[in-house]
Amino acid sequence: MSRLQVVSGKGGTGKTTVAASLALALATEGKRTLLVEVEGRQGIAQLFETDALPYEERKIAVAPGGGEVYALAIDPELALLDYLQMFYKLGGAGRALKKLGAIDFATTIAPGLRDVLLTGKACEAVRRKERNGRFTYDYVVMDAPPTGRITRFLNVNDEVAGLARIGPIHNQAQAVMRVLKSQETAVHLVTLLEEMPVQETADGIAELRAAKLPVGRVIVNMVRPEVLTRSELDLAYEVPRTAVAKALSGAGLGGARRGGLAERLVDPLLRQAGEYAERFALEGEQRAVLADLGLPLHELPLLAEGMDLAGLYELATELRQQGIS
Numbered sequence: 657m658s659r660l661q662v663v664s665g666k667g668g669t670g671k672t673t674v675a676a677s678l679a680l681a682l683a684t685e686g687k688r689t690l691l692v693e694v695e696g697r698q699g700i701a702q703l704f705e706t707d708a709l710p711y712e713e714r715k716i717a718v719a720p721g722g723g724e725v726y727a728l729a730i731d732p733e734l735a736l737l738d739y740l741q742m743f744y745k746l747g748g749a750g751r752a753l754k755k756l757g758a759i760d761f762a763t764t765i766a767p768g769l770r771d772v773l774l775t776g777k778a779c780e781a782v783r784r785k786e787r788n789g790r791f792t793y794d795y796v797v798m799d800a801p802p803t804g805r806i807t808r809f810l811n812v813n814d815e816v817a818g819l820a821r822i823g824p825i826h827n828q829a830q831a832v833m834r835v836l837k838s839q840e841t842a843v844h845l846v847t848l849l850e851e852m853p854v855q856e857t858a859d860g861i862a863e864l865r866a867a868k869l870p871v872g873r874v875i876v877n878m879v880r881p882e883v884l885t886r887s888e889l890d891l892a893y894e895v896p897r898t899a900v901a902k903a904l905s906g907a908g909l910g911g912a913r914r915g916g917l918a919e920r921l922v923d924p925l926l927r928q929a930g931e932y933a934e935r936f937a938l939e940g941e942q943r944a945v946l947a948d949l950g951l952p953l954h955e956l957p958l959l960a961e962g963m964d965l966a967g968l969y970e971l972a973t974e975l976r977q978q979g980i981s
Contacts, residue, residue, distance in 0.1 A: 803857060
């Protein structure tokens with residue numbers, strides 16, 4: 657597995673949930689994972705039922721087997737202060753710039769700089785080592801921006817490197833791109849079995865490939881359980897209404913006489929079967945589109961009781977069983 661796992665997806669597909677579950681799955685068996693948030697929504701804190709994350713790496717969960725999950729919500733302004741200190745040794749002068757609003761001004765007039773700071777901080781965590789030479793984190797998982805802008809977000813360092821031909825900014829951008837375009841990185845796309853998310857996933861993969869960014873896997877989220885097979889659905893259309901009413905009566909749902917409960921249930925049941933058959937067919941079509949993308953495909957179930965911390969661990973187990981860790 658690549659050490660930097662970037663998770664993107666169309667809004668509403670549950671990419672933050674998948675990123676959190678992936679971080680837990682990768683942290684099993686004593687591994688240490690850093691889960692990074694870059695959009696400032698504090699979605700990770702909500703999922704792990706903890707306080708809002710500060711701009712520091714904080715342990716938020718223990719995975720099966722004793723592994724640890726740390727989390728970091730990257731603040732672009734504070735990341736810029738780190739950058740100024742690292743390359744220009746500004747120290748107190750950097751803090752003064754923040755008070756004057758210069759940092760917010762810089763990240764506003766140069767939006768690309770904000771993305772450089774965000775990706776740069778994640779890549780620094782990937783490269784960081786302890787004194788014994790071991791990497792600080794076995795994996796870094798980034799809850800990245802949506803599919804529509806993931807390629808520009810990850811590729812912005814190339815643009816900055818083109819603008820700054822020499823100096824620390826150029827060197828930083830080049831160092832980040834070496835990580836992002838290497839086998840150390842994998843960009844995963846989260847989708848649903850619906851036409852628009854699947855199409856956006858296909859478009860996103862094409863853009864990532866064109867930019868020579870490493871595409872990882874497709875993760876289908878919130879997959880509803882199969883209630884009826886194709887043959888059972890066909891049977892539902894072939895069986896006479898009277899036979900359905902008789903079967904309902906035999907199950908104790910009133911007599912099969914005309915106007916009885918069993919008779920009144922036939923049309924609603926057949927209508928539901930028709931709606932399910934339509935959804936079943938559409939989901940089958942979308943699975944075929946995803947299969948044609950030529951990437952490893954994983955499916956995560958829709959949790960009937962909603963998402964909570966226990967649900968995250970359940971999805972993490974599912975990912976491990978599917979061989980993603």
